[in-house]
Amino acid sequence: MDVELHDRLLQNGEKTHARNFLWQKNRPASMKLFDKALHDSHGQRVKEIIDYRNAGGKSIGSFCIYVPDEIAMAAGVLNIPLCGGTGFTVDYADKVLPRDICPLIRSTFGMAISGTCPYKTLKDFVIGETTCDAKKKTWDLFDIRALEVPQKKKKADRDLWLSEVRDFTTQVEELSGIKVTSEKLRDSIRKQNRKRDVLNAIGQYRTLPEPPISGLDALLVSQVALNMDINSFIEAGDILLAELAERAEKGESAYSEPGVRVLMAGTPSPMGYAKVHAAAEISGLRVVMDESCTGIRYSRGNVLEDLETVDEMLEAIADRYFDIDCACFSPNSERFSNILGIIEKYNVEGVVHNVLQYCHGFNVEAGKLSGILSEKGLPSLKIVSDYSQEDAEQIKLRMEAFRGIIENTRSHK
Amino acid sequence: MDVELHDRLLQNGEKTHARNFLWQKNRPASMKLFDKALHDSHGQRVKEIIDYRNAGGKSIGSFCIYVPDEIAMAAGVLNIPLCGGTGFTVDYADKVLPRDICPLIRSTFGMAISGTCPYKTLKDFVIGETTCDAKKKTWDLFDIRALEVPQKKKKADRDLWLSEVRDFTTQVEELSGIKVTSEKLRDSIRKQNRKRDVLNAIGQYRTLPEPPISGLDALLVSQVALNMDINSFIEAGDILLAELAERAEKGESAYSEPGVRVLMAGTPSPMGYAKVHAAAEISGLRVVMDESCTGIRYSRGNVLEDLETVDEMLEAIADRYFDIDCACFSPNSERFSNILGIIEKYNVEGVVHNVLQYCHGFNVEAGKLSGILSEKGLPSLKIVSDYSQEDAEQIKLRMEAFRGIIENTRSHK
Numbered sequence: 119m120d121v122e123l124h125d126r127l128l129q130n131g132e133k134t135h136a137r138n139f140l141w142q143k144n145r146p147a148s149m150k151l152f153d154k155a156l157h158d159s160h161g162q163r164v165k166e167i168i169d170y171r172n173a174g175g176k177s178i179g180s181f182c183i184y185v186p187d188e189i190a191m192a193a194g195v196l197n198i199p200l201c202g203g204t205g206f207t208v209d210y211a212d213k214v215l216p217r218d219i220c221p222l223i224r225s226t227f228g229m230a231i232s233g234t235c236p237y238k239t240l241k242d243f244v245i246g247e248t249t250c251d252a253k254k255k256t257w258d259l260f261d262i263r264a265l266e267v268p269q270k271k272k273k274a275d276r277d278l279w280l281s282e283v284r285d286f287t288t289q290v291e292e293l294s295g296i297k298v299t300s301e302k303l304r305d306s307i308r309k310q311n312r313k314r315d316v317l318n319a320i321g322q323y324r325t326l327p328e329p330p331i332s333g334l335d336a337l338l339v340s341q342v343a344l345n346m347d348i349n350s351f352i353e354a355g356d357i358l359l360a361e362l363a364e365r366a367e368k369g370e371s372a373y374s375e376p377g378v379r380v381l382m383a384g385t386p387s388p389m390g391y392a393k394v395h396a397a398a399e400i401s402g403l404r405v406v407m408d409e410s411c412t413g414i415r416y417s418r419g420n421v422l423e424d425l426e427t428v429d430e431m432l433e434a435i436a437d438r439y440f441d442i443d444c445a446c447f448s449p450n451s452e453r454f455s456n457i458l459g460i461i462e463k464y465n466v467e468g469v470v471h472n473v474l475q476y477c478h479g480f481n482v483e484a485g486k487l488s489g490i491l492s493e494k495g496l497p498s499l500k501i502v503s504d505y506s507q508e509d510a511e512q513i514k515l516r517m518e519a520f521r522g523i524i525e526n527t528r529s530h531k
Numbered sequence: 532m533d534v535e536l537h538d539r540l541l542q543n544g545e546k547t548h549a550r551n552f553l554w555q556k557n558r559p560a561s562m563k564l565f566d567k568a569l570h571d572s573h574g575q576r577v578k579e580i581i582d583y584r585n586a587g588g589k590s591i592g593s594f595c596i597y598v599p600d601e602i603a604m605a606a607g608v609l610n611i612p613l614c615g616g617t618g619f620t621v622d623y624a625d626k627v628l629p630r631d632i633c634p635l636i637r638s639t640f641g642m643a644i645s646g647t648c649p650y651k652t653l654k655d656f657v658i659g660e661t662t663c664d665a666k667k668k669t670w671d672l673f674d675i676r677a678l679e680v681p682q683k684k685k686k687a688d689r690d691l692w693l694s695e696v697r698d699f700t701t702q703v704e705e706l707s708g709i710k711v712t713s714e715k716l717r718d719s720i721r722k723q724n725r726k727r728d729v730l731n732a733i734g735q736y737r738t739l740p741e742p743p744i745s746g747l748d749a750l751l752v753s754q755v756a757l758n759m760d761i762n763s764f765i766e767a768g769d770i771l772l773a774e775l776a777e778r779a780e781k782g783e784s785a786y787s788e789p790g791v792r793v794l795m796a797g798t799p800s801p802m803g804y805a806k807v808h809a810a811a812e813i814s815g816l817r818v819v820m821d822e823s824c825t826g827i828r829y830s831r832g833n834v835l836e837d838l839e840t841v842d843e844m845l846e847a848i849a850d851r852y853f854d855i856d857c858a859c860f861s862p863n864s865e866r867f868s869n870i871l872g873i874i875e876k877y878n879v880e881g882v883v884h885n886v887l888q889y890c891h892g893f894n895v896e897a898g899k900l901s902g903i904l905s906e907k908g909l910p911s912l913k914i915v916s917d918y919s920q921e922d923a924e925q926i927k928l929r930m931e932a933f934r935g936i937i938e939n940t941r942s943h944k
Contacts, residue, residue: 216894216915218631248682251664254861255895264861266683269661274691275679281687448667448677476889481629482668502629 120233127234128160130206131390138392139338141400144372148361149335151354155342156389163345164236170196171240176294179237179244181226181253183416184267184442186283186435191306191348192298193290198237199344200244202226203390205505207234214259219252220474221504222388227256242293245286249446250479263289269448271440280436287432303431307421313348316355317417323362325406325464330365331358332372333382333405334395340412341389377402378524381466383457384484385474386411393510394472394501401517406464409457410472415442418456445479453483454490461496468524470517471500497523533646540647541573543619544803551805552751554813557785561774562748564767568755569802576758577649583609584653589707592650592657594639594666596829597680597855599696599848604719604761605711606703611650612757613657615639616803618918620647627672632665633887634917635801640669655706658699662859663892676702682861684853693849700845716844720834726761729768730830736775738819738877743778744771745785746795746818747808753825754802790815791937794879796870797897798887799824806923807885807914814930819877822870823885828855831869858892866896867903874909881937883930884913910936 135156139145155163171177177196190197202225210228217224229235246257246264257264265282268275287298296302317340323329324336339358343351380403382395387410398405409415419441422434443453460466469491471484481502488498499520501513548569552558568576584590590609603610615638623641630637642648659670659677670677678695681688700711709715730753736742737749752771756764793816795808800823811818822828832854835847856866873879882904884897894915901911912933914926 214898216891216898218889219891219895248861251859251891252895254682255858255892255899258862259895259899261862266681266688266861268679268681268691269667270679272679272694274694278681278687278691281685445668446664448661448679449671449674476631476891478629478632478664478889478891479668482632482665482672485627485629486668486672 119236123232124160124234124236127204127206131160131204132157134204134390138396139334142332142334142372143374144370145335146331146358146361146365146372148354148358149331149338151357152335152338152342155346155350155354156338159342159345159389160236163347164240166347167196167198167237167240177241178290178293179241180246181244182247182249183411184247184249184265184439184444185245186286186439188303188306188310188421188435189283189287189298189432190290191309192302193287194294194296195290198241200226200235200237201344201386201388202229203341203388203505204229205391205507207232208505215256218476220385220476222386222474223252223256225390225505245289249444250477252476267444267446269446271447271452276436276440279440280433283432283436283439298428300426300428300431303428304423304425307423307431307435309348311420311423313343313352314417314420316352316359317343318414319359320355320362321407321414321417323366326366328366328369328371329404329406330362330370330372332399333408334392334399335372337387337392337395337405337408337412340408340416341387341392344412344416345389373404375402377404378467378521379404379406379465380468380470380524381406381457381460381464382408382410382413382470382472383487384410384472384480385477387472388412391505393505393507394470394503394513397510397513398470398517401514402521403468403470403517406466407460409460411444414460415444445483450483454487457487458490458494461494466496467528468520469496469498470520471498473500473502475502475504497527532649536645537573537647537649540617540619544573544617545570547617547803551809552747555745555747555785556787557783558748559744559771559774559778559785561767561771562744562751564770565748565751565755568759568763568767569751572755572758572802573649576760577653579760580609580611580650580653590654591703591706592654593659594657595660595662596824597660597662597678597852597857598658599699599852601716601719601723601834601848602696602700602711602845603703604722605715606700607707607709608703611654613639613648613650614757614799614801615642616754616801616918617642618804618920620645621918628669631889633798633889635799635887636665636669638803638918658702662857663890665889680857680859682859684860684865689849689853692853693846696845696849696852711841713839713841713844716841717836717838720836720844720848722761724833724836726756726765727830727833729765729772730756731827732772733768733775734820734827734830736779739779740789741779741782741784742817742819743775743783743785745812746821747805747812748785750800750805750808750818750821750825753821753829754800754805757825757829758802786817788815790817791934791941792817792819792878792880793937794819794870794873794877794882795821795823795826795885796882796900797823797885797893798890800885801825804918806918806920807883807916807926810923810926811883811930814927815934816881816883816930819879820873822873824857827873828857858896863896867900870900871903871907874907879909880941881933882909882911883933884911886913886915888915888917910940
């Protein structure tokens with residue numbers, strides 16, 4: 119670790135967190151738990167993992183929500199999502215990676231390269247996946263193993279994916295020396311379902327007319343959910359849920375004015391990155407749902423419970439993850455139906471395409487999606503950005519203009 | 532068609548061709564056939580296809596060397612590769628595609644959008660493939676069907692690919708109403724093998740110490756091979772081969788000075804684009820081999836001949852195409868072995884990574900490859916560029932410097 123640089127990274131992180139989240143006036147009190155979890159991700163959480171490993175525990179690193187947590191957990195292996203969300207380390211990646219690939223990859227490997235990733239030595243192996251060209255080739259560069267996520271949703275693809283899920287099971291079993299039994303897998307499925315239930319329940323509150331939690335804070339919950347110990351997360355989530363129920367009962371909104379209801383669609387915003395969400399909510403857009411990998415794409419759909427055999431459960435897990443609607447699939451009609459479903463269900467008035475620069479998948483797909491939305495008379499705004507702050511004010515201006523367009527449409531209805 | 536704009540495109544094309552190829556002093560006389568073929572790609576060749584279609588022939592468009600010509604041909608379907616190589620139409624793609632995807636896709640769809648693609652109406656359907664994010668999503672945008680090229684080379688992937696090859700067979704059969712019989716498929720396999728043999732035989736001459744054909748002209752042959760009628764191509768190729776045999780016999784080199792021997796590695800250079808190859812050869816680099824999709828990646832490996840059943844042949848075809856070492860595979864060790872084989876066999880002194888901008892696959896993979904080459908003591912130079920001319924002189928300067936490095940290494944050996 120580069121301790122001095124890491125200190126500066128932390129200072130930068132606290133500043134970013136304040137700028138993105140702490141300006142909000144009427145946050146639920148228990149959001150403090152999640153502010154703390156974010157802070158702890160480079161402190162207490164690291165210590166937890168060190169202790170766990172010192173006691174003989176095994177852990178792996180990953181970069182994508184396609185890696186089935188249930189299986190790792192059943193084999194006694196801790197899966198640590200490693201996606202970087204800080205702009206602080208992006209340029210450190212220049213030593214090995216091209217500048218024109220997405221900031222998420224560059225931030226992640228920039229942390230590793232600059233000696234500021236506290237998890238660098240806290241894992242037995244890392245597992246990538248083939249969801250985009252830049253990640254796929256980055257795995258090759260560092261000899262990282264990868265799950266093959268197929269590109270269509272035909273039967274042959276589902277078969278291929280199931281074989282990958284089975285291979286992954288063997289890999290974590292070999293790592294820990296713990297066999298994935300039906301009992302252990304049944305338990306881990308229940309636990310991970312429970313985690314998703316908590317996320318989805320919190321997500322429901324943001325959709326209310328007087329939402330007791332902002333879209334921005336819902337993002338923070340989702341971001342830290344990827345890092346926190348699962349039990350701690352569920353515990354904190356339950357506390358938040360109780361508060362949200364109370365606030366909802368009283369009609370206590372997280373917002374001082376209603377704003378317009380938008381869906382945030384596209385690429386993930388890992389811990390540290392919330393520039394676009396913050397710009398939206400500062401500008402009076404209410405992010406009533408986030409369909410990204412740090413939104414509902416992460417928590418949508420549970421694994422079938424109460425199955426008998428490991429094999430049945432692995433199939434059920436494969437199916438749940440195969441249903442994820444990443445832009446890596448072609449055609450990706452499931453994503454469009456999911457989005458149209460969200461729009462209908464939550465009275466969405468406009469869509470913000472939040473695209474990390476050089477993510478060709480979500481960038482080109484935004485064009486297709488805009489066309490579909492346009493046919494439904496729904497405006498959309500595409501923001502292509504990176505982890506720098508340089509365009510933050512410009513994005514706010516565009517969000518304000520977008521809000522104006524939506525309000526204008528309303529008054530003509 | 533926008534006739535006026537198309538005229539300007541053609542004028543631009545002739546100028547580009549002159550700048551890239553016609554400066555060479557000692558070209559084989561029969562290269563005129565291929566200059567003409569390039570010229571005819573927007574004239575005589577279009578007429579041929581119009582006549583063929585007026586007589587009831589069916590045709591499809593494609594964008595990648597993974598589309599098996601043998602199968603289309605056996606079903607009586609003409610496969611027209613559509614990849615654009617002209618910078619002239621790149622910006623026309625802005626109407627529907629992001630600016631930061633590769634110029635090849637933008638040139639291709641820019642032609643279609645600007646009304647300058649003479650093949651736009653000359654096909655019954657187009658077929659894409661899933662070799663990169665930007666292409667994959669572009670197919671979705673235009674509702675283009677696509678072959679799924681898998682991302683690993685395990686058995687499950689080969690099975691998936693075979694099922695795609697079978698689906699493609701059904702698609703072309705349905706289009707033409709012609710059943711792919713063992714006889715027809717055996718013939719088309721032989722014919723396509725013959726075409727590859729011609730390309731590979733021409734390719735051998737460029738590797739000689741006194742090469743009767745330049746690397747640049749070998750590129751032109753490969754480029755037009757994708758557009759010409761296959762019989763016309765084989766005929767022209769045979770004429771060129773006879774001339775090359777004669778010139779080799781006499782020791783007549785295409786170059787006035789020996790230069791240094793380089794391998795051009797990376798992304799394809801479709802008809803119209805030869806900026807990097809030209810810069811290399813103008814600067815005294817001799818491109819003794821080109822491992823791209825418009826080089827040996829297109830012609831390497833024949834399909835097994837003299838098989839009995841259609842099923843056996845489809846498997847053999849699937850295997851031949853599955854062996855292609857595109858950067859879409861992870862890990863792509865086959866590509867590295869192939870490259871090391873070329874280097875060994877043809878006394879390559881340095882490698883130029885020729886990467887189209889925003890092609891994440893070949894761009895990131897160049898880093899891995901450079902590392903492997905570096906361990907072997909082989910210098911490499913990465914050129915990331917697009918279809919504009921803006922950096923042509925800069926690239927030449929870098930090529931000259933690279934030549935200097937190689938000559939310097941030589942004198943220290």
